[in-house]
Amino acid sequence: MTAFLDEIEACVPALRRYARALTRNADQADDLVQDCIERALRKRGLFRPTGPMQAWLYRMLLNLYRNSLRQTRRRGDHVPIESLLIEPSTPAPQPGRIALGEMSRAIDQLPPEQREALLLVVLEGVSYEEAATILEIPAGTLMSRLYRARTALRQLTGTGEETKLRTVK
Amino acid sequence: MTGPEKAVTEADLLAYADGKLSAEARAAVEAWLADHPAEAADVAHFQRQNEALQALFAPAGNEPVPAHLRPATIARQKSANDNFRWRQMAAAIVLVVLGGAIGWAGRDVVTPTEAASDVLIESAVTAHSLYVKENRHAVEVAGADRDHLVSWLSNRVTQPVTPPDLSAEGFVLVGGRLLPPSEYASTSPAAMLMYENEAAERVTVYITSALPDGTIESEFTSRDALDAFYWANDKITCTVVGDLPEAQMQTVAKKVYQQLTRRPDGTSAPMNYQRG
Numbered sequence: 251m252t253a254f255l256d257e258i259e260a261c262v263p264a265l266r267r268y269a270r271a272l273t274r275n276a277d278q279a280d281d282l283v284q285d286c287i288e289r290a291l292r293k294r295g296l297f298r299p300t301g302p303m304q305a306w307l308y309r310m311l312l313n314l315y316r317n318s319l320r321q322t323r324r325r326g327d328h329v330p331i332e333s334l335l336i337e338p339s340t341p342a343p344q345p346g347r348i349a350l351g352e353m354s355r356a357i358d359q360l361p362p363e364q365r366e367a368l369l370l371v372v373l374e375g376v377s378y379e380e381a382a383t384i385l386e387i388p389a390g391t392l393m394s395r396l397y398r399a400r401t402a403l404r405q406l407t408g409t410g411e412e413t414k415l416r417t418v419k
Numbered sequence: 420m421t422g423p424e425k426a427v428t429e430a431d432l433l434a435y436a437d438g439k440l441s442a443e444a445r446a447a448v449e450a451w452l453a454d455h456p457a458e459a460a461d462v463a464h465f466q467r468q469n470e471a472l473q474a475l476f477a478p479a480g481n482e483p484v485p486a487h488l489r490p491a492t493i494a495r496q497k498s499a500n501d502n503f504r505w506r507q508m509a510a511a512i513v514l515v516v517l518g519g520a521i522g523w524a525g526r527d528v529v530t531p532t533e534a535a536s537d538v539l540i541e542s543a544v545t546a547h548s549l550y551v552k553e554n555r556h557a558v559e560v561a562g563a564d565r566d567h568l569v570s571w572l573s574n575r576v577t578q579p580v581t582p583p584d585l586s587a588e589g590f591v592l593v594g595g596r597l598l599p600p601s602e603y604a605s606t607s608p609a610a611m612l613m614y615e616n617e618a619a620e621r622v623t624v625y626i627t628s629a630l631p632d633g634t635i636e637s638e639f640t641s642r643d644a645l646d647a648f649y650w651a652n653d654k655i656t657c658t659v660v661g662d663l664p665e666a667q668m669q670t671v672a673k674k675v676y677q678q679l680t681r682r683p684d685g686t687s688a689p690m691n692y693q694r695g
Binding site: 255256258259262263264266267270271276279280283284287288290291292347348350353354357368369371372373377378393394396397400401403404407 | 429430432433434436437439461464465467468469470471472473474475476477479480481482484485487488489490491493494497
């Protein structure tokens with residue numbers, strides 16, 4: 251049991267990071283992580299994960315997140331005021347970089363399934379293969395989802411043209 | 420767009436931007452990008468997206484994990500909760516059993532005891548209402564099979580059940596059926612006999628074994644627009660049900676009573692009943 255707990259514990263920082271990026275709300279993210287750990291402890295008796303522990307936890311976290319999205323949609327969204335105050339304080343971008351505030355807003359506008367996939371690969375550094383397993387989609391679907399997310403972000407951050415010109419130079 | 424060499428796919432561009440290609444594959448994509456400035460710009464932007472996403476969200480992974488998110492803490496709480504839940508469950512079971520026992524022990528105190536006659540009359544009236552409407556299934560054994568009917572019903576009622584002869588009143592035996600005993604009147608199952616006259620009016624006779632205490636009583640009452648004549652002696656209880664005019668009903672009921680209480684000497688017990 252202790253080994254199992256240690257294994258989960260090693261994953262908690264990554265789960266918090268991913269949950270925070272998905273929800274954009276620290277409290278909500280930690281609630282998801284707590285639910286996820288509880289569920290892992292409950293399921294442990296019935297189901298010993300065969301794959302890597304982290305992938306199993308990511309998948310549970312995603313399920314919880316999707317459930318919470320459904321509930322939020324029914325209840326109507328409410329955003330604590332602090333979470334709105336973070337973005338404007340980000341420093342002005344250096345040349346050639348994407349303004350973080352802009353990126354933050356852009357990522358919010360992605361469809362949830364694109365956001366889930368992109369953050370899993372980019373932020374969590376999960377391999378394509380593993381990401382497809384976690385999201386329970388074929389590899390091809392994952393790649394096209396990622397590509398669409400990337401293209402959308404490029405348009406949303408408004409630096410598409412400028413970057414292109416600079417690169418050509 | 421693509422050169423004569425192996426085509427570079429969107430997936431390759433993504434993998435290049437994410438640094439997930441082997442050295443060899445990376446070199447191939449790089450060479451291809453040199454000839455494709457538009458795609459090169461895409462890839463450059465993808466890489467900046469990665470930087471921005473890391474800058475925005477990676478720091479959350481370096482924060483110290485609060486105590487309430489430590490798996491060990493959650494496991495401890497869970498086992499405490501489980502323990503509590505078991506105790507609650509055990510307590511609930513004890514309460515249910517206790518409640519059941521008290522209820523059972525006090526059943527005679529608490530339950531308003533309906534008179535056995537009321538219960539039997541009620542059952543007879545209900546059965547009458549149910550089966551009197553039936554044509555093909557009014558009875559289980561037809562009157563034509565009288566011997567079988569008599570031996571079967573007598574066996575089940577544990578008393579001789581001889582269908583009274585009501586031909587003088589214009590009624591012939593349609594047949595009979597067996598009905599379950601009421602749980603509130605400790606009698607045998609009930610035999611129901613059905614009679615019918617030329618006007619297709621029907622009368623039923625509902626017979627059970629005697630009540631446990633052998634109560635002797637009689638009652639004439641009306642339920643649900645039906646008349647019921649009930650009596651009980653030390654052998655059987657009997658309820659005659661129909662919706663005939665009262666005088667005719669009384670005549671029929673009296674005939675049933677006389678025949679079912681016939682003494683060995685051929686006389687019948689005197690009859691007195693109260694109008695209920």
